[in-house]
Amino acid sequence: MEEHKPHIVEYLTNIYVWIALAVLTVITIWVSEFDLKLLTVAVALGVASIKATLVLMYFMHLRFDSKILTFMVLITMIVFLSLIVFTFIDYSYRA
Amino acid sequence: MTNTLKHTDFYDNEGKPAWKAWLTTTDHKRIGLLYFYSLTVFFLVGVLLGLMMRFELISPGKDLVEAQTYNGLFTLHGVIMIFLFVIPGIPAVFGNLTLPLLLGARDVAFPKLNLLSWYLYIGGAVLALSTLLVGDGPPDTGWTFYAPYSVKTGTNVSMAVLAAFILGFSSILTGLNFLTTIHRMRCHGMTWFRMPLFAWALYATSWIQLLATPVVGITLLMIVVERWLGIGLFDPVLGGDPVLYQHLFWIYSHPAVYIMILPGMGVISEIIPTFSRRRIFGYKAIAYASLAIAFIGYFVWGHHMFTSGMSGPARIIFSILTFLVAIPSAIKVFNWLATMYNGSIDHKPPMLYALGFIFLFLVGGLSGLVVGALATDVHLHDTYFVVGHFHYVMFGGTGFAFFAALHYWFPKIFGKMYNLKHATRAFWLLFTGFNILYFPMLVVGIMGMPRRYYDYLPQFQVPNVISTIGSWITTAGLIYMIVVIVKGIRHGEKASSNPWNGLTLDWQTDSPPTKENFDAIPTVTERPYEYK
Ligand code: HEM
Numbered sequence: 266m267e268e269h270k271p272h273i274v275e276y277l278t279n280i281y282v283w284i285a286l287a288v289l290t291v292i293t294i295w296v297s298e299f300d301l302k303l304l305t306v307a308v309a310l311g312v313a314s315i316k317a318t319l320v321l322m323y324f325m326h327l328r329f330d331s332k333i334l335t336f337m338v339l340i341t342m343i344v345f346l347s348l349i350v351f352t353f354i355d356y357s358y359r360a
Numbered sequence: 361m362t363n364t365l366k367h368t369d370f371y372d373n374e375g376k377p378a379w380k381a382w383l384t385t386t387d388h389k390r391i392g393l394l395y396f397y398s399l400t401v402f403f404l405v406g407v408l409l410g411l412m413m414r415f416e417l418i419s420p421g422k423d424l425v426e427a428q429t430y431n432g433l434f435t436l437h438g439v440i441m442i443f444l445f446v447i448p449g450i451p452a453v454f455g456n457l458t459l460p461l462l463l464g465a466r467d468v469a470f471p472k473l474n475l476l477s478w479y480l481y482i483g484g485a486v487l488a489l490s491t492l493l494v495g496d497g498p499p500d501t502g503w504t505f506y507a508p509y510s511v512k513t514g515t516n517v518s519m520a521v522l523a524a525f526i527l528g529f530s531s532i533l534t535g536l537n538f539l540t541t542i543h544r545m546r547c548h549g550m551t552w553f554r555m556p557l558f559a560w561a562l563y564a565t566s567w568i569q570l571l572a573t574p575v576v577g578i579t580l581l582m583i584v585v586e587r588w589l590g591i592g593l594f595d596p597v598l599g600g601d602p603v604l605y606q607h608l609f610w611i612y613s614h615p616a617v618y619i620m621i622l623p624g625m626g627v628i629s630e631i632i633p634t635f636s637r638r639r640i641f642g643y644k645a646i647a648y649a650s651l652a653i654a655f656i657g658y659f660v661w662g663h664h665m666f667t668s669g670m671s672g673p674a675r676i677i678f679s680i681l682t683f684l685v686a687i688p689s690a691i692k693v694f695n696w697l698a699t700m701y702n703g704s705i706d707h708k709p710p711m712l713y714a715l716g717f718i719f720l721f722l723v724g725g726l727s728g729l730v731v732g733a734l735a736t737d738v739h740l741h742d743t744y745f746v747v748g749h750f751h752y753v754m755f756g757g758t759g760f761a762f763f764a765a766l767h768y769w770f771p772k773i774f775g776k777m778y779n780l781k782h783a784t785r786a787f788w789l790l791f792t793g794f795n796i797l798y799f800p801m802l803v804v805g806i807m808g809m810p811r812r813y814y815d816y817l818p819q820f821q822v823p824n825v826i827s828t829i830g831s832w833i834t835t836a837g838l839i840y841m842i843v844v845i846v847k848g849i850r851h852g853e854k855a856s857s858n859p860w861n862g863l864t865l866d867w868q869t870d871s872p873p874t875k876e877n878f879d880a881i882p883t884v885t886e887r888p889y890e891y892k
Contacts, residue, residue, distance in 0.1 A: 333543075340567075341571060344571055345571075347658065347659060352607050354671070354677060355670045355674035356671075358672065358674060
């Protein structure tokens with residue numbers, strides 16, 4: 266089995282990511298003031314996804330680990346998204 | 361890991377009392393056997409309930425049980441067979457018994473987690489069976505627990521649903537364990553494309569266990585929340601949507617049928633080349649077909665809901681996707697046939713069960729296309745055609761693959777050999793009984809007999825009588841098989857380490873294997889089925 270080499274992320278990087286997360290949170294709150302109609306949920310989920318991606322990549326070290334792990338997370342996300350989309354194909358076309 | 365290996369087989373208790381050595385074991389082979397014995401018990405309980413149903417259906421009107429008892433019978437029969445037998449089935453028993461052997465590893469990646477999975481399984485099973493004894497009677501919803509009925513019925517649904525929830529965790533942990541084992545524990549030289557096909561099948565299955573099971577967990581909890589707190593999720597009276605329940609339920613339960621069948625296909629892919637003395641035809645195609653089935657299998661759940669009031673476009677899309685899954689399944693069947701072509705086929709019991717699997721799975725798969733097509737399903741939905749279809753795939757497919765695996769790895773696990781002549785006869789009895797039991801169900805379904813009733817119109821009697829007689833022959837076959845196996849375990853002749861002349865790593869170690877499987881971790885230099 267290959268040796269596990271711990272990767273140390275610099276403090277500064279962590280702080281940048283933290284600031285980015287805070288800014289994105291502010292954006293989520295700010296956007297909720299506007300009535301975006303159909304897009305409301307999409308925008309909220311979009312921003313949340315960016316935040317989740319940052320957490321996964323930097324705080325959970327996906328970026329520094331083997332590519333296969335990123336691939337697995339991607340597959341999981343694709344499956345999850347498709348499940349939602351297919352369910353809504355039913356709901357959006359109900360008579 | 362110790363480097364000094366003792367030369368005792370894995371049955372040695374090393375001075376501990378037997379009960380302690382078994383109940384605290386972390387050896388994958390022992391855990392596999394724990395699963396094997398517990399699964400067998402639940403399977404037999406399920407068969408008994410099935411026999412009772414068939415007896416009730418021997419003539420119209422009441423014969424054996426009341427209507428409400430019958431509702432409990434088919435629900436428990438379904439819950440036991442699905443959650444306690446076919447879903448854990450091959451991965452929990454034969455995956456545990458052989459995966460590390462096939463990969464040239466000493467154990468699975470997380471041995472303690474493996475034992476925990478078994479305890480969760482037993483906990484869930486005890487809870488499921490106790491619905492029989494406590495509260496207001498066994499659940500009567502069918503194994504699908506459809507809302508809003510499951511939210512309203514006075515029977516013991518909450519407990520059965522919690523049982524399924526716990527069993528789900530057992531399944532998730534097994535999946536996680538196998539995924540990690542396959543990624544991390546392959547021996548030297550065992551590249552992905554030198555892995556035996558059973559390992560590939562378990563790999564695809566594990567992904568489904570890991571990604572789909574949580575969905576059913578949360579769905580079942582939603583039922584409990586609705587029953588206990590009255591929150592309107594599925595009941596229209598409370599503002600819920602019953603079709604949402606069906607979506608959530610089948611988002612898991614359809615991929616779950618691939619949890620049942622993929623490992624079975626993996627077993628067949630091991631047996632066919634060994635007993636045909638041929639290199640497997642289209643190794644990569646079979647491996648990729650497993651992944652394709654697992655992937656496409658996520659997106660076909662809607663075909664259970666064609667008549668539930670789903671929108672038109674959704675029905676059409678789900679029907680098309682359903683037909684797509686047939687492609688990788690057919691690829692496997694053609695590859696097995698092509699492997700046998702020109703081979704020197706040896707009709708030993710494992711091979712007979714494998715051939716039985718191909719035949720029965722073909723009937724099950726093709727009848728599946730009939731209900732997968734939108735127009736025909738409107739006529740056949742909720743009839744006995746569906747009951748016939750899923751018994752062909754689950755019992756004829758997964759069940760027969762389970763028996764195939766049992767007869768194939770028996771000498772490896774027990775170090776002995778069963779009586780080949782009697783095992784062959786038991787196969788033929790079982791195979792014949794099976795078709796007499798289930799083929800009439802396909803026919804009577806097309807005639808229009810609905811499922812889940814204890815009574816039927818007089819014109820359906822002839823096929824029902826034939827089917828009930830079939831259930832007796834099937835049971836006789838099962839008993840015969842069990843006797844042969846038990847006799848083999850107790851008095852069988854000693855088996856050599858490689859009685860079938862297999863080439864995969866499981867056959868290159870002792871029978872029964874030592875505690876740590878291999879004296880030295882092997883090195884692999886070629887593909888698994890290079891029969892010359
Ligand atoms: C001798 C063996 C068996 C017999 C006689 C038998 C008989 C039956 C019958 C008559 C029904 C239909 C009940 C109805 O709709 O009114 C049924 C349902 C069912 N069977 Fe079996 N069966 C047997 C083995 C199995 C096996 C091995 C499995 C799974 C691997 C299985 C899974 C199911 C399931 C899931 C249902 C549906 C229950 C429901 O409607 O909720 N059965 N069985």
